[in-house]
Amino acid sequence: MGASTQKASTRKERADGIVAGRRTKAQIADNFSDLHPPLAPHEAAVAADRCYFCHDAPCVTACPTDIDIPLFIRQIQTGSPMGAAQTIFDQNILGGMCARVCPTETLCEEACVRETAESRPVEIGRLQRYATDTAMRANKHPYDRAAPTGKTVAIVGAGPAGLACAHRLAMLGHDVVIHEARPKPGGLNEYGIAAYKTPMNFAAAEVDWLLSIGGITIETGSALGEAISLDGLRTNYDAVFLGMGLGGVNALRAEGADMAEDAVSFIADLRQSADLTVLPIGRDVVVIGGGMTAIDAAVQSKLLGAENVTVAYRRGQEDMGASRFEQDLAASKGVKLMFNVQPDAVKGDGKVEAITLTYTETRDGKLEPTGETATLPADQVFKAIGQTLVAVPDGLTLEGGKIAVTGPGRTALADVWAGGDCAAGGEDLTVTAVAEGRDAAMDIHAKLTGAA
């Protein structure tokens, strides 16, 4: 994202209500450009030189997919970005997306010893992008498939978990069919992440690149519980991997809650919009929640031209799910972060006019309203208070509302595995989903080939 300069706003930009065209095409292009621009070769060489090649490196420990980070950085340093990409893809076939969307500030880069030493870690995320971009530009898929095993596996959901699982299985010689409920594959990469983190249609390009290994078919518009059933899949395939994510959203308990829109729908619409100047946005936007989705919705509201954007989070800053980097990013775009406030009432007659928030405090470990309130003008309210698993098939055990798994994604059913956000445990991150999909694939492979 380029540094935007603030000029006096125009009447059109200040228009009340939820309207389109608050920003020109040029402003939109600037606002939604790459959050972390790619490194040029010399920049990459300099950045790579900073890596100390630590013993038993803390960054690798911090990476959910266990990428050998010091090795791939050394490969960049020695002029072999293709080799670096191979090191990354061996562990994480969605290394390109993860380079863009991973909260590196709380994973590898937080663990980097140079963060300890000088509060300036090696730029692992950007280096990973440099390597994976180089490899993906080469337009030759880096893996060949093993000899066909004759086994077929059904995967539900073409998100990060499903795609990672499918690729590994295809590589090992199995045939894979992915059933995806939405019109396009990619899952949250395609529908759920801020546009400035993955511009230029990267999510779709990455899926195409991943599928070029062969052996993977994607059936879109094929939702579990509708077009397909788990029983049917179990009958027709040798194994099933569930990676359908979380299809529902939590309900907001507040007066007028039905006027609040789902942040995930807003982000999905934004991601699928070919022209953001026609996407309407409020003048005064309030986002309820404190996770990455809340920040993504808030920042993008601001970038679309909302005049005032507030994130209202019911707990303190230290409990916020969004990383400090994300909070600072939001603040730098002019988003106001309010802590210890929860929605009391969304007000308005047919359309949102204001939101009343109640202040909270923690008493005896319990969050309690103080009775003190604040009312903010609002013409658009988004709720980003968590997502839920829907349409759970019979026969699976649940844990905390998600599919219970043991080890590499094994469910209560011997021929069904699960991973990604729909499975219990782990953080709801793209990179975690990739790791779970990959590990489940290895376990499925072992099972199908009689090695386990």
Place this chain on the structure above:
Amino acid sequence: MADLTTDFLGIKSPNPFWLASAPPTDKEYNVRRAFEAGWGGVVWKTLGEAGPPVVNVNGPRYGAIYGADRRLLGLNNIELITDRPLETNLEEIARVKADYPDRAVIVSLMVPCEEASWKAILPRVAETGADGIELNFGCPHGMSERGMGAAVGQVPEYIEMVTRWCKENYDKPVIVKLTPNITDIRYPARAAHAGGADAVSLINTVSSITSVNLDNFSPEPMIDSKGSHGGYCGPAVKPIAMNMVAEIARDPQTAGLPISGIGGVTTWRDAAEFMSLGCGNVQVCTAAMTYGFKVVEEIKAGLSRWMDEKGFTSTSDFVGRAVPNVTDWQYLNLNYVAKARIDQDLCIKCGRCYAACEDTSHQAIAMNPGRVFEVKDDECVACNLCIDVCPVEDCITMERLAPGTVDPRTGKVVEAEYANWTTHPNNPSAQAAE
């Protein structure tokens, strides 16, 4: 600010920093710029015989070795001596010297190994008013194929012979520039001394291939798919140069022979180190070729400030000061026992010390839970590798065990007395203490 004025062989210069004979001193234009920038002197790029000048390649002459961020660590060249007519150079030298009487102007020479050739050129150089000559017995490429440069410098008898011719036919100081491409630098230095040289300067460049083009399978720099070895210089050769300087400085046969130090001098610290090893001044080339003539400002200011801090008023106060501490291995104190110490507050937990010690050395560092690295005194031999690989300065240090304490590695009490290999019981040639 300390006075940097230097007297080297009776040649005065406002500072001890001369530009070495090389491309930066090939022409009047460059040398005038150098003097305006503040250099104390120049050794004019090597002149050859009268007549048609040598020719250079028309493709790349330099190859490079880079460190992080393309920092130039080493440079290699296949350039020959000056390719401009002798007359032109002599006229320019005379003009420049006349205009800068306070600066040192030395003329580097390389003509065939025949007395007549030297007798022909020396009077011509004398006419310019230059302060002295430097005999180029060093260039390892091109000219050496024609029996000059390093081809002379590798044969002590030739060095002595030519030096003597020059002393007989030239009144001002004669400096002999030595090639490092030999097995023992003391022999050519002794030969120069025997021939009557007023000083030696070293090192010239080291024969080298800096890189191989892996598409064409040719050394770089590549000229039409072929490469030839060049001469290596720059920061990378400094350790080699300093050792050779020290060997000459402490050789009884050449004791007191003035030395002009050359080899990777880039900063004031480099200059101070060379001079403390016995160099009356230093010559610089690669640093200027990398950063321009302005680098001399840092070198001058830095050396002067350091001299102030040390209380030195003249460069002669510290020239040679490190020479008595350069000794043979056999005289090192074997009763000096040290152990590595890791400062846990400074440690950033990279584990490089552990990897280095565990994989390649003495298994003397423990990796404890929480990535806490600790020295095992019963294994540590104080080799220093952990310090050398640690990215944090002063995080690991060496601590001397006080006499009377027990070294956990050997179980022996550390003795206070100095004792070396010459008297060690394991040495078959040891002289028993009387």
